[in-house]
Amino acid sequence: MSDVIIAACDGAAKKNPGPAAWAWVVADAEGRPQRWEAGPLGHSTNNVAELTALAELLESTDPAVPIEVRMDSQYAMNAVTKWIASWKRNGWLTAAKKPVANKDIVVRIDALLQGRAVTFRHVAAHQVGGDHLNAIADVAASDAATTQQPAGTAHGALEIPEPRAERMTASPAGRAPKKAAARAKKSGPGASGPGPVIKAKFPGRCHCQKPYAAGEKIAKNAHGWGHVECRDAVG
Numbered sequence: 428m429s430d431v432i433i434a435a436c437d438g439a440a441k442k443n444p445g446p447a448a449w450a451w452v453v454a455d456a457e458g459r460p461q462r463w464e465a466g467p468l469g470h471s472t473n474n475v476a477e478l479t480a481l482a483e484l485l486e487s488t489d490p491a492v493p494i495e496v497r498m499d500s501q502y503a504m505n506a507v508t509k510w511i512a513s514w515k516r517n518g519w520l521t522a523a524k525k526p527v528a529n530k531d532i533v534v535r536i537d538a539l540l541q542g543r544a545v546t547f548r549h550v551a552a553h554q555v556g557g558d559h560l561n562a563i564a565d566v567a568a569s570d571a572a573t574t575q576q577p578a579g580t581a582h583g584a585l586e587i588p589e590p591r592a593e594r595m596t597a598s599p600a601g602r603a604p605k606k607a608a609a610r611a612k613k614s615g616p617g618a619s620g621p622g623p624v625i626k627a628k629f630p631g632r633c634h635c636q637k638p639y640a641a642g643e644k645i646a647k648n649a650h651g652w653g654h655v656e657c658r659d660a661v662g
Contacts, residue, residue: 435497435560436484438476439568447471448571449480452563460587464579465571473637477503478532485539493544499552502635507536555595562590
C-alpha cells in the first residue's frame with residue numbers, strides 16, 4: 428500500500444450557473460494517474476461543483492491512508508479549512524449574518540475530514556506547465572458538464588483523460604475592469620458591507636480560481652472582483 432495518496436479534484440459549470448459536473452483523479456505516490464471519476468450535477472454553480480468534487484474524492488479514497496489533495500478552487504479549500512470554524516461559531520452564518528452558501532456539502536466534507544490526514548495544495552488552474560493531475564480533473568469535469576453523463580474508471584473507461592491545449596493559458600486571465608479596480612482600491616479589501624454588482628467589461632478570474640466572462644455579473648469581495656456567490660460565501 429502506498430504511504431500517501433496523491434489526488435486532484437475539480438468542478439465545472441458552463442455559464443455558471445449552468446450544466447455542471449465534478450471530477451477527481453487519483454495517482455500513485457510518484458504522481459502517475461491510476462483512476463478517475465466524473466459525475467453530472469445538472470444545473471448548478473462552480474462552487475457547488477468544486478465542493479462536490481472534493482466530497483466525492485474523499486468518499487472514494489481510503490481514510491486510513493494520508494492524502495494530498497490538489498485543487499484550483501481557493502473557495503472550496505478555504506471553506507472547509509479556514510472559514511468553517513467561524514461559520515460554526517456563528518450558527519452557520521457568515522460575517523455578514525447571511526446563511527452560509529452550500530452548507531450541506533460543507534458539512535458533508537467536514538465529516539469526511541474527521542480523523543483523516545489530509546494535506547491541501549492549491550494549484551493554478553489552466554496553466555501551461557501547471558499541475559498535470561489538476562489538468563486531468565479539469566478536462567474530466569468539463570466534459571461531464573457538457574455531456575451530463577458519468578464517466579471514469581469505474582464506468583469502464585480504459586484511458587485517463589488527456590489535458591487539452593485549448594483549456595490552457597500561458598498567462599493569468601485579464602484584469603478586472605479599470606473603473607471596478609479603482610473602486611476596489613478606494614474601498615480596500617477590508618471595507619465593510621457587500622460590494623457593488625456590475626457587469627464585467629473584460630473576462631477575468633475570481634479568487635475561487637474560476638474565470639468569469641465579459642458581460643457576466645461580478646461583485647467586489649475581500650480578495651478583489653469575482654463571482655457574486657463567492658462574495659456572499661466569504662465570512
